[in-house]
């Protein structure tokens with residue numbers, strides 16, 4: 001062990017992590033280079049950021065870059081050096097940063113990794129990033145040599161070494177006996193394992209850097225290479241550019257100032273293995289001999305600039321391949337899955353700032369999003385100024401809440417480099433950024449979904465729809481300005497077994513139809529919903545009903561209220577109209593009156609029996625085979641809303657709730673034989689008080705109770721005492737139970753008229769808005785205090801498009817996208 005060395009035990013989590021890395025990730029070991037370069041890049045970014053306010057940190061090393069060198073030592077070991085001139089580490093930081101794991105969620109990660117097979121772990125790495133410990137995938141022994149940047153606190157930083165072998169449970173930290181050779185920054189020395197010698201091959205390294213790091217690293221990466229040149233023998237000139245191979249290893253890599261010249265050599269073939277070298281020599285000698293010149297081969301050292309291409313967002317989108325976008329996304333946002341889609345654009349904001357940006361749509365939302373969608377704030381808007389990373393924390397309001405999942409890189413040309421908290425609020429460009437990004441997300445989505453856009457992609461839209469359908473609902477509720485555009489993206493299931501959008505629904509509506517029919521019941525399957533008694537007649541007649549089973553649905557519908565002026569109609573509520581009711585409303589009224597008169601005794605009887613539950617009993621126009629249904633009055637709660645309200649902790653207005661709960665109607669189906677039978681039996685009851693048949697009344701009361709309870713259940717409401725219902729049903733005389741089950745109504749219906757051909761605008765539409773509303777706040781969807789303190793207006797920032805035109809806050813129809 002080295003002189004002055006301090007020995008430390010790894011923190012237990014580190015020991016576990018290293019074990020996982022070493023044991024199970026063999027097939028993923030290429031990642032080590034990406035991880036080390038990413039750390040180097042981070043260290044350089046930190047340095048650059050501090051240097052904006054404290055110039056002295058730059059002392060010690062002039063340039064900011066990353067250098068990679070592979071070398072075969074005299075002792076036979078092959079080593080890979082990855083060095084950066086970044087912020088560096090003090091000996092305390094070496095111990096702290098490399099000996100412990102500070103990351104949150106580490107333990108869960110470890111537990112997961114230890115319990116999954118290697119393929120699963122491969123994915124985990126991508127998501128988690130193993131960082132420095134991945135070194136041990138390829139190295140038996142690792143040294144981290146580091147000199148921290150100069151600061152007031154640390155005016156004379158010294159060079160220290162962290163040393164650890166792959167199978168040690170301890171590590172050492174000691175002062176470097178060579179003194180300060182780095183100037184500033186960190187050098188990782190990997191003593192490669194015998195089975196990892198492929199990484200000394202410069203071509204292999206070049207390949208890996210190109211693949212994983214070249215787009216995401218904003219500092220130059222140089223790779224040490226050697227090239228053979230033929231030098232004429234006659235003129236024994238000083239070999240300035242030629243170094244003996246053995247010397248180079250002592251020298252810490254210093255990168256030539258004239259980088260440009262060297263870049264071309266990237267494409268040239270570089271002999272890296274001995275056979276290739278010999279071949280080359282022979283060829284060159286032969287060529288020179290042919291020319292009659294006497295030459296000898298010499299080896300020229302070179303630092304080749306690997307990432308000489310401008311960063312991906314600065315390039316012309318036409319020149320960037322899909323694969324490059326995908327790799328860039330995965331490396332930058334640490335997602336092991338590919339993005340579903342992206343949009344690369346540039347613009348000029350009204351405040352004169354030109355910028356370039358790429359927005360990415362991840363393959364799925366992370367779990368956090370739905371735990372509290374309105375409290376999550378955007379974490380992945382990476383702001384750069386002239387290629388320099390500034391921040392990925394643009395504050396609470398960087399994006400609307402519904403869009404907090406989007407991943408963005410944005411590079412602005414003329415923004416002060418020291419973006420502070422206050423600046424985020426006061427800078428005009430940064431304030432505009434939100435609407436610029438939002439607008440582009442929506443445009444991208446519309447392009448993929450719209451049927452007549454050249455970029456439309458049905459399969460992709462299917463995937464996006466799967467992952468983001470609810471996000472669009474949330475967006476339509478939250479973001480009033482973009483409500484229409486977001487709502488038009490939502491897909492709904494229907495009773496006809498397909499899915500549809502609101503626009504398509506209107507296109508396919510029937511003649512005369514002036515309502516958008518929907519049935520909402522949280523948690524039911526769409527299959528269950530399609531069998532609901534409220535849907536039966538609409539379905540039989542051929543009308544489309546949207547089947548909504550997500551908690552957000554009801555809130556969405558109630559917030560937007562109508563689509564293109566056609567109101568939504570809950571089919572479980574009063575007010576349902578087909579739109580083709582008999583031409584003469586008088587006639588219809590008359591028929592209703594005749595029926596009401598005919599059924600009067602039964603209606604009265606039922607009203608007495610169901611008085612606790614419903615406000616009134618009426619003849620139904622919505623039932624086909626079912627004998628009866630419980631329907632919410634216009635001002636009442638449907639079963640779904642009642643469920644949502646009951647789930648709420650605080651029932652602020654108890655009186656209102658009790659009132660709304662009572663606002664139900666019992667509708668009976670005059671065509672049901674059961675109802676007809678019931679009418680007969682009520683009629684048969686003796687009318688004179690003294691002749692009452694108490695036994696017959698009791699029996700009838702039982703039948704009625706079963707019927708009402710059944711209606712409650714089938715209408716989605718809960719039965720006051722469901723046990724009682726079951727007992728009642730089971731104790732009922734078998735003959736009657738059987739009748740209850742088998743009695744079938746005449747199920748013939750009149751089919752709906754053909755599809756409406758007139759556009760919506762030409763129709764005479766009027767609707768009332770007296771329906772009971774579910775207030776999103778009441779349902780705890782929005783944080784109440786928050787919502788009160790920050791009214792909706794907070795999103796209404798002044799919007800300026802990329803061309804600099806102020807966009808007036810007028811409603812833009814989604815067709816204009």
Ligand SMILES: Nc1ncnc2c1ncn2[C@@H]1O[C@H](COP(=O)(O)OP(=O)(O)OP(=O)(O)O)[C@@H](O)[C@H]1O
Pocket residue numbers: 035038039040043084086087088089097098128129130131132133186
């Ligand atoms: N080249 C370096 N220069 C300066 N500090 C470094 C360097 N490499 C690592 N570190 C320090 O060591 C810490 C641990 O590194 P490690 O790679 O294990 O995790 P990370 O970089 O924080 O996370 P991850 O790589 O998973 O994103 C870093 O956070 C950083 O502070």
